[in-house]
Amino acid sequence: MKARRRALLASAVFALAFTSTFVADVVAADRKPIKVGVSISLTSDFAISGLQQKAGIEMAVDEINRAGGVPGKGDHRPIELVYGDNAMSPTTAVNALNRILSADPVAVLLSIRGTHVLPQLPLLQRAKIAGLTISGTRKITEQGNDYVFRFYPNDGVTKPILTRFVVAKLGKKKIGVFHSAEDYGSSGRDEIVKTLKELKLEPVAVESHQPTDKDFTAQLQAFKAAGAEIILLQTFEAPSALILKQARQLNLGVPFGLGVTSVGASALKLVEPRDIEGFYAETGVVDPPFSTDPKVRAWAAEVQKRFDIVPDYTAQIDYDAMKMLAKAIELYGPDREAIAQGLHVLKYRGLDTEYQSDSTGNMNHEASIVQIRDKKQIPVERGSMPFEPWSKQR
Amino acid sequence: MYQLVVNGLTMGCIYALIAFGFILIYNAVGAVNFAQGDLVMVGSYFGVLAVGLFGLDPFGAMVVVIAGSAAAGYVFQRLAYYPLRDGPTINVVISCLGAGIFLRNAAQNVAGPEPYTMKPFFGAELVELSGLAIPSQSIFVVVLTVILFAVQYWFFFRTSLGRMLRATANDKYAARLAGIPVRRMIALAFVISSVMAGMAGFVLVPIFLASPNMGFGLVVKAWIGVVIGGFGSVPGAIVGGILVGLLETFTASLISSDYKDVITMLVLLAVLFLRPQGIFSEPVQEKV
Numbered sequence: 266m267k268a269r270r271r272a273l274l275a276s277a278v279f280a281l282a283f284t285s286t287f288v289a290d291v292v293a294a295d296r297k298p299i300k301v302g303v304s305i306s307l308t309s310d311f312a313i314s315g316l317q318q319k320a321g322i323e324m325a326v327d328e329i330n331r332a333g334g335v336p337g338k339g340d341h342r343p344i345e346l347v348y349g350d351n352a353m354s355p356t357t358a359v360n361a362l363n364r365i366l367s368a369d370p371v372a373v374l375l376s377i378r379g380t381h382v383l384p385q386l387p388l389l390q391r392a393k394i395a396g397l398t399i400s401g402t403r404k405i406t407e408q409g410n411d412y413v414f415r416f417y418p419n420d421g422v423t424k425p426i427l428t429r430f431v432v433a434k435l436g437k438k439k440i441g442v443f444h445s446a447e448d449y450g451s452s453g454r455d456e457i458v459k460t461l462k463e464l465k466l467e468p469v470a471v472e473s474h475q476p477t478d479k480d481f482t483a484q485l486q487a488f489k490a491a492g493a494e495i496i497l498l499q500t501f502e503a504p505s506a507l508i509l510k511q512a513r514q515l516n517l518g519v520p521f522g523l524g525v526t527s528v529g530a531s532a533l534k535l536v537e538p539r540d541i542e543g544f545y546a547e548t549g550v551v552d553p554p555f556s557t558d559p560k561v562r563a564w565a566a567e568v569q570k571r572f573d574i575v576p577d578y579t580a581q582i583d584y585d586a587m588k589m590l591a592k593a594i595e596l597y598g599p600d601r602e603a604i605a606q607g608l609h610v611l612k613y614r615g616l617d618t619e620y621q622s623d624s625t626g627n628m629n630h631e632a633s634i635v636q637i638r639d640k641k642q643i644p645v646e647r648g649s650m651p652f653e654p655w656s657k658q659r
Numbered sequence: 660m661y662q663l664v665v666n667g668l669t670m671g672c673i674y675a676l677i678a679f680g681f682i683l684i685y686n687a688v689g690a691v692n693f694a695q696g697d698l699v700m701v702g703s704y705f706g707v708l709a710v711g712l713f714g715l716d717p718f719g720a721m722v723v724v725i726a727g728s729a730a731a732g733y734v735f736q737r738l739a740y741y742p743l744r745d746g747p748t749i750n751v752v753i754s755c756l757g758a759g760i761f762l763r764n765a766a767q768n769v770a771g772p773e774p775y776t777m778k779p780f781f782g783a784e785l786v787e788l789s790g791l792a793i794p795s796q797s798i799f800v801v802v803l804t805v806i807l808f809a810v811q812y813w814f815f816f817r818t819s820l821g822r823m824l825r826a827t828a829n830d831k832y833a834a835r836l837a838g839i840p841v842r843r844m845i846a847l848a849f850v851i852s853s854v855m856a857g858m859a860g861f862v863l864v865p866i867f868l869a870s871p872n873m874g875f876g877l878v879v880k881a882w883i884g885v886v887i888g889g890f891g892s893v894p895g896a897i898v899g900g901i902l903v904g905l906l907e908t909f910t911a912s913l914i915s916s917d918y919k920d921v922i923t924m925l926v927l928l929a930v931l932f933l934r935p936q937g938i939f940s941e942p943v944q945e946k947v
Binding site: 308309310311312313315316353446472473474475477478479480482483484486487502503506507514515516531534535 | 662663666669670764767771772773774776784785792794863866867868870871872875876877907908909910911912916917919920
């Protein structure tokens, strides 16, 4: 009898231990961090924007994790970021994404550089994982890839708005186009030329430069010789600062219409006020410190306090992208395919932008014109492009 | 047209200063130092540090740049060349490439990826000359290049140390037999080439900004200048560098900015086909 009782007791203890271990395992699995990949430029010249992206993403993740993580079945789970450094090369970007995918993330935030995102697209498709980018290079979402989502308005939105503004509001008819000789620059050039054609105009001169070039005087003089009344510029931060300075030194006397990279916080740090004063620029969102919305300005101050960086549009939009991704994980679960499907149909209100996927994964359809006064962005007008929401029957 | 000459000449002088460093190292150790562009970057950061942090004027900062670059050149040769000096030349070339990558990443980690700018060295930013607006910094670059090359000429041809360096470059073994401290001469060659690169980097900052990767584009063009001018020839490096600067500027202005680099490369290929020894070098003779 005693032996039987002992056996029963032992069985009960064993069953209890097993059950508690099992329950603990289940709970632990529920609390296991959800991995999100981040494939951006953390080194090289491109780290100027990479560090902005990092600040925006980490700000969002900090907020999510401080609130207990992403709600789901069972419990809240924290987000864990898995970084890969694209540096300056598309090949490095592909290797970085491969390394990230081996850590089994549920989605990946991608670089602002179209040259990095384009070769990564087949990897996203193969892994059936959503890639969230803020690159403006138009053809990224024209590759028939259902796993790429663009949170920055593409050049097909921003360039027509800027070009039409320059022609209609500034009354310029002789327009020069100056671009960097790679995907980002040529994407902008194509959209400007296309819009000019719609307005029955031709550019008076189209010039390019290599991303590593330092001397732009020959191209600037070519614009002057062609009688350009304004030069629409699409290039990166450092070349942009040099171009504006050299234009002034040459007494060119031709104003610029600028792309967003020329007027972000990092670019404005490099120019003298007189090099850029009064010029107009396009941007997906007004840089957070210059926003008319006090909520956005407060957000910018918080980012600056936490990350010692003045956040620009990249930080703000990647913050929105990370928050929307967390929402998708909450609603559809931490499953790659479910998240990708969810991002196609989810509507999300970011800091000051509404995001919704069109038929090709473009999420943002608004752009602003700003004027630069004393190295500050002054909002002038905001426009949007009509879009067709995503549908399975494409 | 004159404006193009001024712009092309400024770039050409920078290429020439870097190209000179190539030749100096090549003649001393028989290897190409592809980190020469990164030593340009190091010099520019020393300048930014001296002006921005220590508040020195540009000429005071120049002393810091010369001292810093000399030290960087010495340490560079001790770490990237010296341990490999008895092995195949390719080992030294690879080691220099690796050291260049180290310098770039170190600069980025210490100073961040954002470029730095600096005011021109003289108060007036532009000098008006017969209707031409010439940046004062460009004039400074050209004048400084002339001075540096004049000093080099005096040093190499009028001082015993310079003669020892030339003797080492001509034949290390014979120089050693003649009692010349070859090892020190090689270290000195690295120091001089680093100072030339550093000075190029410093005077460039007000025109082109300082950034961790600034040397890459410059070193490629300087290398083309070396090949066009004649490998191993000092006058060739100067003329080749200046030719590349002028060629780029005139091509971009008169033909097409899209094909600027393509045409520079075509000229390089043409020189390699028609006069492989370059403009100044003698044709290579087989030793008997």
